[in-house]
Amino acid sequence: MISPELLQDVRPITDDEVATFERDGVVHLIGVLNPALVAAMSDPLEAVLASPEVADLGAMVGGTGPTFVAGTDHFRTRPDFAAFACRSPLPAIAAALLRSQSVWLVEDSVLVKEPGSPHRTQFHTDLGYFHLRGAQLCTTWVPLDATGPASGMVQYLPGSHRLSHDYRPNHFVDPTPLPDTVGEVVPDILADPALAGALITVEALPGDVVIHHARTIHGGPANSSTTRRRAISVRYGGDDVRHLRKPGVPVSRWQQAAVDGTPLADPDWPLVHSARPPRAARASDLSG
Numbered sequence: 176m177i178s179p180e181l182l183q184d185v186r187p188i189t190d191d192e193v194a195t196f197e198r199d200g201v202v203h204l205i206g207v208l209n210p211a212l213v214a215a216m217s218d219p220l221e222a223v224l225a226s227p228e229v230a231d232l233g234a235m236v237g238g239t240g241p242t243f244v245a246g247t248d249h250f251r252t253r254p255d256f257a258a259f260a261c262r263s264p265l266p267a268i269a270a271a272l273l274r275s276q277s278v279w280l281v282e283d284s285v286l287v288k289e290p291g292s293p294h295r296t297q298f299h300t301d302l303g304y305f306h307l308r309g310a311q312l313c314t315t316w317v318p319l320d321a322t323g324p325a326s327g328m329v330q331y332l333p334g335s336h337r338l339s340h341d342y343r344p345n346h347f348v349d350p351t352p353l354p355d356t357v358g359e360v361v362p363d364i365l366a367d368p369a370l371a372g373a374l375i376t377v378e379a380l381p382g383d384v385v386i387h388h389a390r391t392i393h394g395g396p397a398n399s400s401t402t403r404r405r406a407i408s409v410r411y412g413g414d415d416v417r418h419l420r421k422p423g424v425p426v427s428r429w430q431q432a433a434v435d436g437t438p439l440a441d442p443d444w445p446l447v448h449s450a451r452p453p454r455a456a457r458a459s460d461l462s463g
């Protein structure tokens with residue numbers, strides 16, 4: 176079990192970090208989680224990797240050898256993942272960057288590129304995969320290993336979150352858009368020297384979090400190193416987010432039940448942060 180001390184806040188988010196997120200659609204937050212918390216997620220992550228909750232993305236496109244494995248929604252059945260996504264500093268960090276009073280958990284994901292995995296993460300925006308609309312949506316990418324460009328660190332196209340395009344989701348390790356989805360095809364970033372040259376990538380350590388907006392175009396290289404690249408990605412939505420069913424995008428059991436136009440709400444979409452005072456403490460309750 177993850178102990179409560181590990182979940183405590185480490186440091187506040189600075190105004191500069193908020194400004195960077197708003198300008199670039201991505202920000203590298205150094206040392207915002209207790210590295211011991213990140214280390215404590217190692218065994219739970221291995222348990223997920225050994226379970227049917229993950230898929231070998233490389234094998235899905237005919238690859239053999241070192242894999243790129245991913246899964247989603249682990250918090251729904253696994254208490255350590257629920258603690259990490261709901262009670263760590265991540266929800267308050269998302270609230271600060273999204274400037275949202277409240278924050279709901281959208282999904283979590285494990286993303287593991289083994290040493291020598293040849294699979295790129297193809298460029299995409301997360302919004303294309305969400306049955307949601309709204310501007311207050313972000314993904315927190317948490318490395319469990321020291322990660323840099325050689326081991327498959329994610330690359331981000333700065334400012335792309337301000338483009339109004341809705342991009343079609345793809346097969347993640349293959350750029351082909353999912354059938355029957357609507358919107359524009361993500362441009363071939365690496366074929367355009369200006370776009371490729373603008374990409375932001377960082378060296379991130381356990382305890383760091385890289386957060387991107389759901390409209391930010393991002394992808395990542397193969398893992399050409401000899402170290403594993405294990406990450407947990409947790410996605411959050413704020414006050415302006417509403418359900419919106421999108422054609423062609425896979426629908427989870429919880430999304431099946433969601434009604435277009437309604438906000439995220441407990442219990443399927445857990446409220447994980449609220450800056451509003453508790454109900455009993457509202458001033459209006461005290462008058463008259």
Ligand SMILES: O=C(O)CCC(=O)C(=O)O
Nearest residue numbers: 286296301314316395408
């Ligand atoms: O880990 C990766 O390679 C991709 C991560 C990603 O696309 C995400 O977390 O939204």
